[in-house]
Amino acid sequence: MSKQRVVTCSINGHEESFLCRPRQTLLEVLRDVLDLTGTKEGCSNGNCGACTILLDGRPVDSCLVLAVECEGAEIETIEGVAAHGQLAPVQQAFLEGAALQCGICTPGFIMSTKALLRENPHPSEEQIRFYLAGNLCRCTGYDKIVRAVQATAEQAAAEN
Amino acid sequence: MLDFDYERPGSLDAAVVLLAEHNGSARPLAGGTDLIDHIRNERLTPDVVIDIKRIPELNVLECTNDGLRLGAAVPCSRICADDNIRSRYAALADSCSIIGGIQIQNRASVGGNLCNAGPAADSIPALIALEATCLITGPDGSREVPVESFCVSKGETVLQRGELLVELRFGPRPPHSGSHYRRFIPRNEMDIAVVGVGASVTLDEAGEAITDARVALGAVAITPFLAREVNDALIGKPATDQTYAAAGEVARGIISPITDMRGTREFRLHLTGVLVERVVREAVHRAVN
Ligand SMILES: Cc1cc2nc3c(=O)[nH]c(=O)nc-3n(C[C@@H](O)[C@@H](O)[C@H](O)COP(=O)(O)OP(=O)(O)OC[C@H]3O[C@@H](n4cnc5c(N)ncnc54)[C@H](O)[C@@H]3O)c2cc1C
Ligand code: FES
Ligand code: FES
Secondary structure, three states, X not given: OOOOEEEEEEEOOEEEEEXXXXXXXXXXXXXXXXXXXXXXXXXXXXXXXXXXXXEXXXXXXXXXXXXXXXXXXXXXXXXXXXXXXXXXXXXXXXXXXXXXXXXXXXXXXXXXXXXXXXXXXXXXXXXXXXXXXXXXXXXXXHHHHHHHHXXXXXXXXXXX | OOOOEEEOOOOHHHHHHHHHHOOOOEEEEOOOOXXXXXHHOOOOOOOEEEEOOOOHHHHOEEEEOOEEEEEOOOEHHHHHOOHHHHHHOHHHHHHHOOOOOHHHHOOOEHHHHHXXXXXXXXXXXXXXXXXXXXXXXXXXXXEEEEHHHOEEEOOXXXXXXXXXXXXXXXXXXXXXXXXXXXXXXXXXXXXXXXXEEEEEEEEOOOOOEEEEEEEEEEOOOOOOEEOHHHHHHHOOOEOOHHHHHHHHHHHHHHOOOOOEOOEOHHHHHHHHHHXXXXXXXXXXXXXXX
């Protein structure tokens, strides 16, 4: 059996150290070791995006990242999105736009949307659909999700 | 997942030593988008996974007037974000922008795409069209291999035990040249190519005749390959629709694709012709502009 490793990284702005074995994915460690169960498991092979988190600011599928790879990394998960107990604008927009049904895909969509709007605050509909192509939803359909992303971008623009 | 150990060498020398020590039971890990799934499915059962992402030589990305140096572990998203690559080595940027979705592109490397040696791997026809050379290092030193000779069969490459792909090197782009990669998939994104075509063309000064061409075909044979007969059908010909259509016809004549869940043989034959025509036309268009 391989040795357990200590990994130290930043999770949602807090430094965390955890023990893991090399074969454990970041998704497993987030959910089973750190009890951050907001990140969901869908396919476990990189196709659905339910497990999307931000690694050094960029969306990745946490089911395709080994936790040991994350030494020194900055990780953002859905748990870090709402600040001071208040839903973030992107979460509010998904809620108001009914852009979720069962909700399994939602944390992944929200993390991808955060990264998209940081990179490109005024995306076109086509850019939104292209950027979110690695996130699948089995129930809501994509139109409401795309509209929630547009609403988030519009609201941010109106506030600036 | 099966148990394995993990090493993260900080230098190329250390990585080569580690690979040699483990004598075939170690596996390099770049973005892991193929490897982690292969281990999960037990198609691969390494004792040790060697993370190569922190080796400086594998992270080089330099696009200058002398050419392009692309470290084997550089992720697709870094390649797509480079304006010089997008303008000079456009076929490479085209392919990297359609490998999986954003999550995959932030991890997946061109080196991993090439070493995985899939028949439909999107970066390989682009690398062949752009005449890349593979720099390989192993226990017996370093060697260079033209990219069109790198894949020997489905999932098999020229890499010998203990060897690493370090870098892909590209010469400077000639004046009046352009390149393009495009694939056909039934969706808009996130799917495996039914057929993929990469092309690079060079025009004469007037922009009217094709003086050089390299066309590579993917997903129609056991590995992507350089379609020499198609190159010959383009070189010395006027840059016209008639020439592109004739090249498409030649491409149809040199392949014998299989029928599988993604498409029938007949469909692949048809698509190959259409894509060759369109990809060469776009490469010419880019050469002119
Ligand atoms: C959801 C999803 C969608 C995808 N879509 C596409 C697509 O549209 N088009 C496409 O072409 N591919 C696609 N892929 C596959 C693509 O992600 C991989 O082929 C990727 O490019 C591999 O790079 P990597 O850095 O992740 O390699 P890894 O998974 O780290 O490695 C791949 C293999 O190469 C070996 N290796 C890696 N680097 C080296 C090196 N420097 N020297 C020697 N051996 C090495 C590894 O040991 C392993 O066997 C998809 C994958 C997923 C999960
Ligand atoms: S669970 Fe990771 S992509 Fe589906
Ligand atoms: S809301 Fe159920 S999968 Fe998207």
